[in-house]
Amino acid sequence: NKPADSSSSSANQNALLTIPREDMGTFIRNFNPFAPTVNPMVQQSIYESLLIFNPAKGDTTPWLATEWDVAKDGKSITFTLRDGVKWSDGKPLVAEDVAYTFQLQKKIKGGFEYLKAVTPEGTNKVTFTFNTPWSPALYDVGQLTILPKHIWSALKDPEKDTNAKPVGTGPYTEVESFQAQSFVLKKNPNYWQPEKQKIAGIKMLAFAGNDGANLAAANGDVDWAPQFIPNIEKTFVAKDKEHRNYWFPPTGAMINWQLNTTKAPFHDPAVRKALSMAVDRDQVTKIGMSGYAQPADCTGLSGNYDSWKNPAVKDNCSWTKLNVEEANKLLDEAGYAKGADGKRTLKDGKPFEFKISVGASSSDWLSVANVISQNLQAVGVTAKVDSPDWAAVVAGYEQGTFDSGIVWSANDPSPYKYFNTSMGSATVKPVGTKTFDNYHRFGDPKADALLKEFVAAGDEAKQKDIAYKLQEEYNDAAPLVPLFSGPEWGAYNDTRFTGWPTQDNPYATLSVRAPTTVLVLTTLEPRK
Amino acid sequence: MTISQVSFGSHEPVLEVKDLTVKYVGDTRSTTAVDRVSFSIGTGEIFGLAGESGCGKSTIANSIMRLLKDPAKIAGGSIRFGGKDVLGMGPEELRRFRWQDVAMVFQSAMNSLNPVLTVGEQITDIYTTHAGYSRKESLRRAAELLELVRIDPVRLKSYPHQLSGGMRQRAVIAMAVALKPSLLILDEPTTALDVVVQQEIMAQIKELQHELGFSVLFITHDMSLMVELSHRMAVMYGGRIVETAKAADIHTAPQHPYTQALMGAFPPLTGPRVPLTGLADGVKFRNIPDLAEASPGHFVAPFGATAVAAGGSGALEAGTLEGATR
Amino acid sequence: MTTYIHPSPSAADAAVERPTAAPATGAPAPGAASAPAPRRPRQGLIHGLLTNPKAMVGAAILLVFIALALLAPVLFPGDPSRITDMASLEPSAEHWLGTTAKGQDVMALTIHGARSSLLVGLTVGFASTLVGILVGLASAYFGKFIDEALSLVTNVFLLLPGLPLLVILAAFLPPGLGTVILVLIVTGWAGSARVLRSQALSIRSKDFVAAAVVSGERAGRIMFREILPNMASIVMGTLLACVIYGIGAQAGLEFLGLGDVSTVSWGNNLFWAGNEGALLTGSWWVFVPSGLCIALVAFALALINYAVDEVTNPRLRKIKAAKPAAVVGTTARRSTASEGNTAK
Amino acid sequence: MSSTVLGAAAPTAGTGQPALEIRGLSKTFPIGGLLSRKSVRALHQVDLSLGRGEIVALVGESGSGKSTLARCVARLEKPSSGEILLDGVDVLKRDRFQASRAYRSQLQMVFQDPFGSLNPAHRIEHFLRRSLAIHGKAGSAAATQRRLEELMATVGLQPDMLNSYPHELSGGQRQRVAIARALAVEPQVILADEPTSMLDVSVRIGILNLMRKLRDEQGISMLYITHDLASARYLADRTAVMFAGELVEEGESLDLLANPAHPYTQLLVSAVPDPARSGSYDPVRRAELRAAVMSPASCAFDGDPEQPCSAEQPVRHRVGSPDNRHWVRCHLYRPAAGSAGHALVESKVS
Amino acid sequence: MRFILRRLGFYLIAFWVSITLNFLLPRFMPGDPVSRMFARSAGQMQPEQIEALRKLLGVDSRPIWEQYADYLHNIVTGNMGVSITRFPTPVTEVIASQIGWTLLLGGTALVIAAVVGNLLGILAAWRRGGAIDSALPPLLVFVGSFPYFWLAMGALYLFGVILGWSPLRHAFSDGLEPAFTWEFISDAGAHLVLPALTIVLVSIGGWMLGMRNTMIATNAEDYITMAEAKGLKPGRIMFRYAARNAMLPSVTSFGMSLGFVVGGALLTEVVFAYPGVGYQLLNAVQGLDYPLMQGLFLTITAAVLLANFLVDIFYVRLDPRVRAS
Ligand SMILES: Nc1ncnc2c1ncn2[C@@H]1O[C@H](COP(=O)(O)OP(=O)(O)OP(=O)(O)O)[C@@H](O)[C@H]1O
Ligand SMILES: Nc1ncnc2c1ncn2[C@@H]1O[C@H](COP(=O)(O)OP(=O)(O)OP(=O)(O)O)[C@@H](O)[C@H]1O
């Protein structure tokens, strides 16, 4: 059932949208959204959220909620639910469902500390009240997928249920022919926008790694390829230029090189900046990310936040551009002199040497680390790439015992979390105490004040203003060395289905794990 | 050289070996294990073949049954059995010739039973292959055979390791006479056994021979045993026969120094203790000439007058005894 | 007496197969005891190998690789994994084996890779053989309780599923060649210990050991001067098998990304080749050399091993196909065999 | 042929304290697993003494325990019970099993298989040199070299053979090397376990003659283990017959083989092929006898279940004249009427 | 019988040692499954959820001996807990869903390699210097020298991608439901060919050479000469006398291998996207999924021991000599 074989439109009408899942060698029949490893499509095509933020365009689409009101004091939001939305078992979606979902979520998975109460008002209105004004809340609560109370409240241990026959509001909810290596999701018979269920169903294929999935993509066996494909022009597109395409918008999280600021010499911003200047980000993205990623600038914000970026900062970046001369100068000035062999020494006389830790399984980041290590030779600094298992790497991060490492960062619709976890003192823990976000352990009182203002700011314009200031602070302090915006991989083959998001029509990204995925699923249609 | 051999039983020899030469062809050098050996065995005769270890006795036996394996090559001579040319037989003919015409009890008969098959299976194999009997009939006959060598037929179900060495040996002897062959080759059938068992086995063989009337080629290096058992015998040395005669003649009047040494290696059980010398350590004979008749029916390879001296190295005349001490 | 190219115990991944040799879990194997008394073992073995074409071909291949490994810094000075802009070039006069997607010279990677692969292989080989010798000799010489205990440990290690153990160990130890070597020794010694023990046991029961005891020799001397020299061929075989195991298992681990990704070795070259989609992009020159090198080295070692078997066990020596009965009566075996085959 | 009659025994034989004395030696081998209680009784209450300069032959069928006895005495095997006295000292009590070099410098062993008892990895020189070195017999380099050559001469080998490897030697030569190795230690006692059974008939007699020479010239005592009665008679002063782990008869070799008293000895003697004597061998009789003797219902020394003697300890009966020191331990033995000998209780087995 | 009891005792001890190791090993690994999961999600997971997840997954912080006692208890009762990476699926279910394919792939490959390899070995030894004996061993040794995954990838690329003869992935075509129909069985068979073939290619040389060498040794045994002297048909000598004895060591290795089949063919599974236990284990290790890791390890150990035990029993049938001891 290769797509290429079935070009006739009638065949396409019945064709299943075939998507590989590259990091699950096998599927287990478990559609519980609380599972640590959630089956694909559970939160994309089975359950839906109140609204959908599309980072590619920066717009927000009302989904299960048609509108929402943020209170003036910023301490509550009221959502109005869409009329006529039904669960796939025919029962209507009610405000109780939303309230129950959050109750369950807090109980099982925690989070949402700022949330005081979720109060249903009638059947179609639900109000979220907060302890303090909390502006990032809109997307936080708005993008959580909603579960049916009538099903989940009947379970004794909801977190331990495999939810084998999920009931959701999404477009494709009916699990069929479930096998360890593939399963099919068929149309939700009670979908609230039946006119958009244009494809017959979704088929997921399991792969134990990128290689297999890439082979399937190259061979034209799948319609959508959301995994990393090396040299995509040659391995994927070239085989069928007419139908194959890819688009990697830089809307992923910022990938940072984090330096442990509790250790000398990384406590010195000049050193951090100098090291950053020594890194050739073009080479990093080209080698490490096959040229698919966009080099970072000194706002530290990824492509996800283009609209939030402070032009004054962005256009005058110095320390995120390659400048070996300046880097050398900065280091010399900071007192890390080069020896006769061209190698620098620390103030205590030890050689300027440290490790870059990356989990062994992340080969792309390993390449990044290798390029950085190679770049640093030019400024007389020795960086050794250390690549044990991720578990060991993360343990070092959490305890604060690492030297430096390549890490992801928060990626919310609002930049609050990024700045909070990169500069907020509240997230800093002493070395030896576990932390899960501010690994580099950097706190900045100025940033703290700004962050406080940010959460209290009710309207977006004000938030932007504060975000500008945060970027200035970031530019000064260089808490992290931002490398590049994580790209949202995505490639497709439109032999059988058309209507894919593209750079010209960025209604969603090509990710299959993002909230926007459902937008794609409801836009695609069989080729006629 | 032609030797008008006197056969014991009838005038027609069952087996005639003429100028048999066998070589072991090695990577670097070849050894001639059997060198122009001739002898014949008459019907019902027990013919003994004696000689030190490695002189080629087993090689002769294996040649007769065409059992030689690489790197052995029959380099010359002929073997005739009842008039048939054994060396010229085709595979199928050879297969039928084996065991039906000539059977053999191997030197290490105790190890010549397949350890994973029962004794019964190994005996019935013979009947089903050669006589085409049914399994049941074969089993019945196998039981008879065992009784013949005084083993309880329940032992048919035993595996070889469950039998004592002597019993295994007897089982092999039973197998050897299963098809009533006209010639039985016994290659040192008792060396690994203790004297008592040895005697038992030999008694058994004598009895069977008496009953079934086959000829026997009896190989051993135990001269006393050989003299006791065989009618006529040959003594081998280094691949050659050095003396052949009636057993009694060799016992009473061994002529070749090697034969004398062999006879002298066995202290008697009776009489006074007399110092014996045996063959001096390291003494070797080389270039042994063909046999010559010393007295009627008694053939000896000529040897020089210096034969007994065991010390002089040096030139090797034909028939001299070389006494290299190394 | 046994070949050391073993059936894959897991029937799965030959790459991480253990050097399990002679099976014999306590059960007597025919021919196991039939190793002929070696003729002056050491000299004979060396001489035999020198005249054995298989051994010579194997040794030649191996020596070429060792020479290349030693000369790597001279032939390709500098960091072989240096990233350049000349990405994915086909083989050319400048880059004999082309370049990787990161612009690294494949030839340099391959030749530098020999260093770590051979180092790991040889270290693992020697170390596990050494452990095997110590355990095997102690087991065989002291017998009784010591033997029971050591055999138990050996058998437990043999029964532990090798690959899972490798994966787990490799994952939790800090990365580096040292870890890879250690892990491979931990999982690899038991096979050699068992083979060496059974051989030592058969030599232990020889009269010359008893004779040494009677003449008053001490235990250590008996083990190392009397028993060990007579195990030369089996030690050699075990060693070669362990080296093959080491090289193959290292490659397997590294291919899974469980090795030390920052070293240049054949396994890592293949790991990166896979990551960069060398096959998908048709960059065969990235994928082929390291795999071929592993195969060639393993093949060379297997050839030598094969030759060791032949030298110590003349029966295994190749025999020329018999010419049809030029001499009267070639071997009976051959004639019967051919008949058996035509009949079928 | 010469008709010299050999002396019955060496002059020193039987005088004074025995060189080696074995008292009540027993050995059982456990068989089966760790939990098994099964065992094989290989030796049971063996008493044997070896005078200075005396050769005692130990004969018996295969599996009767001859080698086990030798191995126990050589301390390759730990006896289950009993005493081994060398020069009157109980060596088992004196020090740890296998530990004593002093004991080994007094007692050496020659093994059955000369092909197996010389390590193929070493030169001949190594064996002799080690023996000298271990027991402190090595002097200066020149002295050692002289001693090595002397040893080679003693066993009738050329000194240039010292540089050979065992596989370059014939069986007889190897056995000579094995003997030289034992001699290097200058022991009082040599245990020889079937030293000729693996050798070619033609060289056997040479080894026997060598052993005799060593006794005569160096006064070494020897335990000669064999199943070849004729060679025992040829070589040994005394002969002891072993059956199923026990000694059943002992006496001056000539006398014992001329007048075997124990039925088993008679059986053995009858089984030896001797062209000069027509065999009177009866396999049926032997089988019966063996079954009877082995039967647990009957006394250990009694082939006749009708004549139980379990109440009585087995006794030694003297046979013939006292000079012959010939005794038998079996109730089946009945002295012929009118014969001089009477059944005397010589010793009781404790 | 006593032989078997003795072996049984050994297996019990070996089993205990392995399960104890199996208990200890994961606990020496740094990090815990939750932070591991967090790292793998690379920003997708909220840090606030970590503690809750810890609680949910029951990451254990009791004293180690208590955990050990619990662990032993669970093993006895067959309760292997709930997988962490596949939460809330019980470990037994995860394993059960994979083991069939693992056994199919490994078992098929093993049986083919062993049977064909041994047969070739028998023939080669029987006709020394013949075509099979001269050509095959070096060839098979050479093929067997290739890293397994390399050969698998090459084969997949050549036969799957370029020639299109073979399916590229999975144990059967996506649309099918496992059933006892010809359609399904032939489809599963087609998917099995390439993965199994590569395993066979790599391992067959070992079987063949092992068998060949034992067989050559066996051929020199006296009982073979005796069988020839008896004038038996060559086929009978070859199989009933020679091969029957030469087979014994192979049987032992076969038992070992049979047990290890359960461990899965990790590299094959990864290359061919074949479902199976091997990949599951790698995943468990990388996700620090102790329960799954232990469950798999336990299954493998038990299977290895069981297979060995069965072979021991079978061996007793094959080799009457063992019965005596
Ligand atoms: N396979 C072989 N390869 C090379 N030489 C061999 C082989 N088999 C036997 N020989 C040699 O052939 C000669 C004769 O051997 P054969 O076995 O016939 O002697 P034998 O008289 O039977 O000795 P024994 O009394 O020990 O059985 C010996 O010198 C031996 O070394
Ligand atoms: N290590 C052992 N374990 C168990 N039983 C043994 C052991 N060694 C010897 N035996 C048994 O002890 C008995 C005596 O054996 P021994 O070797 O002493 O006999 P032997 O008289 O030397 O025989 P042969 O003449 O065959 O050499 C035999 O029944 C034998 O099976």
Ligand SMILES: [Mg+2]
């Ligand atoms: Mg012979």
Ligand SMILES: [Mg+2]
């Ligand atoms: Mg003995």
Ligand code: NI
């Ligand atoms: Ni009595």
